[in-house]
Amino acid sequence: MEQFATTVSSLALNLAEILAEKLGHKSTFFQANCLPSTCYLRLNRYPPCPIPSEVFGLMPHTDSDFLTILHQDQVGGLQLVKDGRWIAVKPNPAALIINIGDLFQAWSNNVYKSVQHRVVTNLAVERFSTAYFLCPSYETMIQSCREPSVYRKFSFGEYRRQVQEDVKMLGSKIGLPRFVV
Numbered sequence: 001m002e003q004f005a006t007t008v009s010s011l012a013l014n015l016a017e018i019l020a021e022k023l024g025h026k027s028t029f030f031q032a033n034c035l036p037s038t039c040y041l042r043l044n045r046y047p048p049c050p051i052p053s054e055v056f057g058l059m060p061h062t063d064s065d066f067l068t069i070l071h072q073d074q075v076g077g078l079q080l081v082k083d084g085r086w087i088a089v090k091p092n093p094a095a096l097i098i099n100i101g102d103l104f105q106a107w108s109n110n111v112y113k114s115v116q117h118r119v120v121t122n123l124a125v126e127r128f129s130t131a132y133f134l135c136p137s138y139e140t141m142i143q144s145c146r147e148p149s150v151y152r153k154f155s156f157g158e159y160r161r162q163v164q165e166d167v168k169m170l171g172s173k174i175g176l177p178r179f180v181v
């Protein structure tokens, strides 16, 4: 697990820098702000479910980070929104899935999109996945690299607090629309 974390953490930083460079921003922003202490791994276990049509493994959401590296087993269940429809991601344990998170969408001024995804359950088989979240420290300011900026400048801490407050008060995350200028 430690080996996996070390490998995906350097992969995540490399990918973030490449994506930033594609927008004309060669920087050490991600290396400087996304330290091992602020990034994390989540191990997901989805038990078989007797009523899969009524119970999600994971509710529809976007990730609140810069980017996520996901490894899933052979079972399947991950779905994402494409052209307004839910489509299944074919399970491939030999592959990693790279998912853009909300912070990269804000930083790139909507060039990169944080895609809605969810996990559906199944009757018979248990499923496992491992997700690595590339996150900055709470003080890090997220500011669009392009003008005019769609979103106002915010700190990651402020973003997290708003997400938690919305989930508590409204039952679901609002996310980036809260920060539109």
Ligand SMILES: O=C(O)CCC(=O)C(=O)O
Residues within 6 Å of the ligand: 042, 044, 058, 063, 070, 072, 077, 078, 117, 118, 119, 128, 129, 130, 131
């Ligand atoms: O289990 C999966 O395939 C997705 C996990 C996920 O979206 C998450 O942990 O945020």
Ligand SMILES: [Fe+2]
Residues within 6 Å of the ligand: 061, 062, 063, 117
């Ligand atoms: Fe996710």
